[in-house]
Amino acid sequence: MNEKQIVILGAGYAGLAAAARAGKRGRVTLIAPESRILHRIRQHETTAGLPVTRPAVAEVLRGRGVRHVRARATELDLGGRKVLLDNGDTVAYDTLVYALGSRTSWHGVPGAEEHAYPVERAAEVAERLRAAERAGSAERPGTVERPGTAERAGSTERPGTVAVVGGGATGIELAAELAEAHPRWTVRIVTGDRVGGWFSTKGHDHVHRVLRGLGVGIHEQSAVTAVDAEGLTTTAGRIPADLVVWAASMEPHPLAARAGLAVTPAGQAVVDDHLRSVSHPEVYVIGDAAEVTVPGTGTLRMGCATALPQGQYLGKVLTGRTDKPFAFRYTAQCLSLGRREGLFQFIHGDDSMRPTVLTGLAGRLAKAAILKSVVLSLR
Ligand SMILES: Cc1cc2nc3c(=O)[nH]c(=O)nc-3n(C[C@H](O)[C@H](O)[C@H](O)COP(=O)(O)OP(=O)(O)OC[C@H]3O[C@@H](n4cnc5c(N)ncnc54)[C@H](O)[C@@H]3O)c2cc1C
Numbered sequence: 001m002n003e004k005q006i007v008i009l010g011a012g013y014a015g016l017a018a019a020a021r022a023g024k025r026g027r028v029t030l031i032a033p034e035s036r037i038l039h040r041i042r043q044h045e046t047t048a049g050l051p052v053t054r055p056a057v058a059e060v061l062r063g064r065g066v067r068h069v070r071a072r073a074t075e076l077d078l079g080g081r082k083v084l085l086d087n088g089d090t091v092a093y094d095t096l097v098y099a100l101g102s103r104t105s106w107h108g109v110p111g112a113e114e115h116a117y118p119v120e121r122a123a124e125v126a127e128r129l130r131a132a133e134r135a136g137s138a139e140r141p142g143t144v145e146r147p148g149t150a151e152r153a154g155s156t157e158r159p160g161t162v163a164v165v166g167g168g169a170t171g172i173e174l175a176a177e178l179a180e181a182h183p184r185w186t187v188r189i190v191t192g193d194r195v196g197g198w199f200s201t202k203g204h205d206h207v208h209r210v211l212r213g214l215g216v217g218i219h220e221q222s223a224v225t226a227v228d229a230e231g232l233t234t235t236a237g238r239i240p241a242d243l244v245v246w247a248a249s250m251e252p253h254p255l256a257a258r259a260g261l262a263v264t265p266a267g268q269a270v271v272d273d274h275l276r277s278v279s280h281p282e283v284y285v286i287g288d289a290a291e292v293t294v295p296g297t298g299t300l301r302m303g304c305a306t307a308l309p310q311g312q313y314l315g316k317v318l319t320g321r322t323d324k325p326f327a328f329r330y331t332a333q334c335l336s337l338g339r340r341e342g343l344f345q346f347i348h349g350d351d352s353m354r355p356t357v358l359t360g361l362a363g364r365l366a367k368a369a370i371l372k373s374v375v376l377s378l379r
Contacts, residue, residue, distance in 0.1 A: 005094050005095070006097065008097040009032070010099035012287055012288075013378070014101070014308065015286070018314040020060055020066070020378055020379050022097075029067045029091060035056060036055065036057065037060065044173040048181035050181060060378050072085065073085060076259035078259050078261065080092075081096070093282075095282055095283075098255075098269065099285070099311065100253035104247075104250060104251075109224055111226050112226075115228055116227050128243060129182055162182075162185050163187075164187065164189045165247060166190075166247035167194060174245060176337040176338045179216045181338075187216045189217070189218055191248075195208065195220060199353060200345060202356070203357045261280060268289060286307065286310040292326065294327060298351065309328055312377070313326050330347050330351045335367065342364035342368075344359075
């Protein structure tokens with residue numbers, strides 16, 4: 001009866017990995033709206049209309065003694081140690097694990113939120129592309145249907161140009177996938193700096209070669225300053241587009257800052273070497289929601305690659321299996337570039353590049369193996 005109540009917010013890679021390990025004694029409640037994991041690292045495939053298997057949360061948690069409440073947290077009462085949910089309930093905790101992840105950041109670019117699709121709306125983009133292709137040929141770019149408007153059937157849309165904003169890993173994977181799956185569309189990737197500019201020379205060149213081979217137009221040094229119904233305004237001029245997908249960057253979920261948890265200027269929670277909030281030690285923050293700095297490795301980037309080990313580590317902390325500080329070294333960076341190509345970039349433990357890469361089928365298979373291992377590692 002007097003068992004301590006652990007409440008975990010979010011069933012992403014971090015939250016789910018923590019829950020699967022911490023729920024040994026039936027005192028863990030996981031709060032997240034979805035019945036199947038979001039599986040964000042495959043959202044570019046969903047965007048391109050490819051079938052993606054998303055494991056059920058219940059399956060990952062089977063036999064782990066975790067109660068899953070399918071709801072959203074709307075407020076945190078840090079003083080009263082309770083979470084308010086969108087179904088009207090309140091859940092009390094002794095220990096809170098905050099793992100609400102991140103979401104698309106619009107950077108205050110005028111028109112972006114109204115006229116561009118965030119990657120979170122992957123399924124809508126896929127439907128929009130399908131509707132346009134059902135409606136006719138690629139010859140005539142058609143009317144732009146603004147995100148959020150419902151009518152799809154009978155649309156006069158024709159395939160035209162899709163612009164992917166963002167030259168990071170998400171933008172690259174999206175552009176490659178869209179170009180391969182929808183060859184009748186013109187795909188452009190648009191970024192303020194360089195596309196894949198952080199990779200080794202071999203890695204960077206491979207990304208560009210594959211994108212060009214798929215017919216993707218590459219627009220570098222073209223920071224987007226506005227989005228409208230006809231396309232993008234950039235620092236290098238206009239780029240017409242019928243459909244814009246925004247993959248420029250992510251920002252942490254705002255609930256932590258709103259509740260009064262100590263956060264960085266970017267909104268990530270400030271945590272100690274055990275991933276505990278520095279302002280509220282009964283709250284752990286993991287995944288994209290936290291700014292985690294590891295001695296010798298540096299401040300971790302947002303990513304499944306960093307979120308998953310944090311969840312695994314915290315599961316051990318919460319069940320008393322470790323009291324060591326969180327340790328982490330990088331091993332590789334990996335991209336899918338459509339269904340036939342990939343890039344496996346070898347890196348140092350601090351995320352800096354090695355010159356070596358795997359490309360072609362080897363790169364593709366390496367990425368496929370990582371995707372599989374992510375799902376297996378959740379348990
Ligand atoms: C297309 C794409 C490809 C990517 N590829 C890679 C890759 O190859 N490698 C890599 O390392 N990273 C990749 N990433 C980044 C990676 O997906 C994220 O960094 C990772 O998902 C963060 O995990 P997380 O557990 O912190 O949060 P998330 O995965 O964002 O999960 C957040 C959880 O919180 C839940 N939630 C949100 N709001 C509420 C609320 N109010 N109440 C309750 N629950 C809530 C969500 O439903 C979800 O369950 C990619 C991202 C995208 C978009």
